[in-house]
Amino acid sequence: xxxxxxxxxxxxxxxxxxxxxxxxxxxxxxxxxxxxxxxxxxxxxxxxxxxxxxxxxxxxxxxxxxxxxxxxxxxxxxxxxxxxxxxxxxxxxxxxxxxxxxxxxxxxxxxxxxxxxxxxxxxxxxxxxxxxxxxxxxxxxxxxxxxxxxxxxxxxxxxxxxxxxxxxxxxxxxxxxxxxxxxxxxxxxxxxxxxxxxxxxxxxxxxxxxxxxxxxxxxxxxxxxxxxxxxxxxxxxxxxxxxxxxxxxxxxxxxxxxxxxxxxxxxxxxxxxxxxxxxxxxxxxxxxxxxxxxxxxxxxxxxxxxxxxxxxxxxxxxxxxxxxxxxxxxxxxxxxxxxxxxxxxxxxxxxxxxxxxxxxxxxxxxxxxxxxxxxxxxxxxxxxxxxxxxxxxxxxxxxxx
Amino acid sequence: xxxxxxxxxxxxxxxxxxxxxxxxxxxxxxxxxxxxxxxxxxxxxxxxxxxxxxxxxxxxxxxxxxxxxxxxxxxxxxxxxxxxxxxxxxxxxxxxxxxxxxxxxxxxxxxxxxxxxxxxxxxxxxxxxxxxxxxxxxxxxxxxxxxxxxxxxxxxxxxxxxxxxxxxxxxxxxxxxxxxxxxxxxxxxxxxxxxxxxxxxxxxxxxxxxxxxxxxxxxxxxxxxxxxxxxxxxxxxxxxxxxxxxxxxxxxxxxxxxxxxxxxxxxxxxxxxxxxxxxxxxxxxxxxxxxxxxxxxxxxxxxxxxxxxxxxxxxxxxxxxxxxxxxxxxxxxxxxxxxxxxxxxxxxxxxxxxxxxxxxxx
Numbered sequence: 001x002x003x004x005x006x007x008x009x010x011x012x013x014x015x016x017x018x019x020x021x022x023x024x025x026x027x028x029x030x031x032x033x034x035x036x037x038x039x040x041x042x043x044x045x046x047x048x049x050x051x052x053x054x055x056x057x058x059x060x061x062x063x064x065x066x067x068x069x070x071x072x073x074x075x076x077x078x079x080x081x082x083x084x085x086x087x088x089x090x091x092x093x094x095x096x097x098x099x100x101x102x103x104x105x106x107x108x109x110x111x112x113x114x115x116x117x118x119x120x121x122x123x124x125x126x127x128x129x130x131x132x133x134x135x136x137x138x139x140x141x142x143x144x145x146x147x148x149x150x151x152x153x154x155x156x157x158x159x160x161x162x163x164x165x166x167x168x169x170x171x172x173x174x175x176x177x178x179x180x181x182x183x184x185x186x187x188x189x190x191x192x193x194x195x196x197x198x199x200x201x202x203x204x205x206x207x208x209x210x211x212x213x214x215x216x217x218x219x220x221x222x223x224x225x226x227x228x229x230x231x232x233x234x235x236x237x238x239x240x241x242x243x244x245x246x247x248x249x250x251x252x253x254x255x256x257x258x259x260x261x262x263x264x265x266x267x268x269x270x271x272x273x274x275x276x277x278x279x280x281x282x283x284x285x286x287x288x289x290x291x292x293x294x295x296x297x298x299x300x301x302x303x304x305x306x307x308x309x310x311x312x313x314x315x316x317x318x319x320x321x322x323x324x325x326x327x328x329x330x331x332x333x334x335x336x337x338x339x340x341x342x343x344x345x346x347x348x349x350x351x352x353x354x355x356x357x358x359x360x361x362x363x364x365x366x367x368x369x370x371x372x373x374x375x376x377x378x379x380x381x382x383x384x385x386x387x388x389x390x391x392x393x394x395x396x397x398x399x400x401x
Numbered sequence: 402x403x404x405x406x407x408x409x410x411x412x413x414x415x416x417x418x419x420x421x422x423x424x425x426x427x428x429x430x431x432x433x434x435x436x437x438x439x440x441x442x443x444x445x446x447x448x449x450x451x452x453x454x455x456x457x458x459x460x461x462x463x464x465x466x467x468x469x470x471x472x473x474x475x476x477x478x479x480x481x482x483x484x485x486x487x488x489x490x491x492x493x494x495x496x497x498x499x500x501x502x503x504x505x506x507x508x509x510x511x512x513x514x515x516x517x518x519x520x521x522x523x524x525x526x527x528x529x530x531x532x533x534x535x536x537x538x539x540x541x542x543x544x545x546x547x548x549x550x551x552x553x554x555x556x557x558x559x560x561x562x563x564x565x566x567x568x569x570x571x572x573x574x575x576x577x578x579x580x581x582x583x584x585x586x587x588x589x590x591x592x593x594x595x596x597x598x599x600x601x602x603x604x605x606x607x608x609x610x611x612x613x614x615x616x617x618x619x620x621x622x623x624x625x626x627x628x629x630x631x632x633x634x635x636x637x638x639x640x641x642x643x644x645x646x647x648x649x650x651x652x653x654x655x656x657x658x659x660x661x662x663x664x665x666x667x668x669x670x671x672x673x674x675x676x677x678x679x680x681x682x683x684x685x686x687x688x689x690x691x692x693x694x695x696x697x698x699x700x701x702x703x704x705x706x707x708x709x710x711x712x713x714x715x716x717x718x719x720x721x722x723x724x725x726x727x728x729x730x731x732x733x734x735x736x737x738x739x740x741x742x743x744x745x746x747x748x749x750x751x752x753x754x755x756x757x758x759x760x761x762x763x
Contacts, residue, residue: 008530093667093668116655119513119514119517123641124659172645175645176573176645179642179645180643180644339576343576343580344578344580347580
């Protein structure tokens, strides 16, 4: 019996798939025979879709790109994955999917469906719409010998919310939003021709281009302006940082908004109707540069800077809400926010959210606070004020505050 | 029943836990979310209470049963030899079919997640072969295997779930109010359904030593199983949201596929697949052991070994014939199998065991 068991166990070694030879089911791939795909593109073609994969071969660092056309993403990718120069494309490490604007307008759902179903791709793949051109052209334009286009896209994914230009939603976030809310946001990018600063760079530069609003039923896709995108990021709490120029006193002061806190308060009437939604944005900013001269330690300076910053951010947030209401698409998920705050009152509301939403008054209040000015306060020779002793400055500062 | 093949109550409970992990991580969270919606992550608490009640009931019935008496013996004592044997045969046939279903489920899951171009035949045959080898051995070997594997399985599941924390969004889990109470109860049904599987393992209780100092009504396995259900449901729902989770066949696996540990380690799903395979293998082997144990009691022979390959062949046939494709199989999986399972574990078997107690047979 023991010999039989041993023989059976020995035979089971042939089932592991960890060698290319004596296995009945081999999933083994030699590293020199694979292409590690980092980016996928999909564009509209005359006879369907033009797809491409971009990545690196297993043993080499050179970026490689392959393309194919077919009636559907599944067919085009299926042919290409198994036949790029005899190597097999591995999609398990794909970081981003770029979709051309024309294709996204008609078949965005197919892109998401492919990522969700294919056994190698991950739902956390970043999704981007390329405006004003084909995704494959952008990828080709970005690719110099160094850096690779995928590195540029990875940098965008990581840093875009730190410069306040947008946020790369993943396929998971887009699919979940479409499934739950019927509408989703997708980050848009654009290729811009600029002078090459060094030879190894590609011909195009990558620029964020606001959010696209897409719907579950594949209806018309709309694009948000830069200001609306900023407002959307504020309201969705996706903004990590943003530098803003403020005309304060006789200066143009640049502040960096670092901390953002957004809170919501639905106000219901006695009859159970939702009367309005109060939104409160609390921003903390730091002065990072200044053109002109002013005493930044004075309360007047700070108050003016805070008021101007609040105004800019309030306009941005109000613009995003107004656009959402005008479109009749709750891409800010205000219904979800109200339902988490007041689930029972929302359920009992006499009016359906869909009919209420386009005219719902949304009151936005922004409170900004200038936290610090870093080491340079106000050299008197720049501002032209008389030099004061440290004691005088302290007493003045105490009076101010 | 040979005196050499004895296990402790703890070993039996570990075997139950490791075996039931297999269906638990297969059906969750989708089954619970379908019924319980967004609030399904609270359902494991309800399922735990219900499971505890059933466990206490069955333990109370077993309390005065002498050592060496399994559930099949209890049924024969309670219902009388004739009716008891008929009932036991009915249980054996159902469990053989159920083993086939479990085997096919394991194969389908591997195909839909990892090996899209593979064949169910390979997985079914291999699974049955390994299960036959294990079930042909002693019950204590199987229990000991489960005991050795349990910390690894628990560790892997805990590590994987903790790694998923960054993706969890409270927006997908809230709000939950008292109005969701009905949803929470509905969501508990599939989880409770899996938990009730412990009743089948009582057919092996004849192997349990009575002289052990460990109290028979211990239920840490139930706590662990409920925690697993909670973790799987909470993290999947929190990551994908209700609608997306429901639309996916293996939502938990999709979450696992996205895990990145400190931005360094990714694609950890292979570890989870290993957990699946191990639990499927233990569950299959345990089911074949249970079926063979019932046949041994019914026929009165000393050794159950001969019944294992026969049961495996029948289970294999069931696995192949149960459905032509994944769509047809899904229908079995959604309604019929859970319904029959619950009928056996919640009504027929407890009722049969209760009759003996009422007739003061034990």
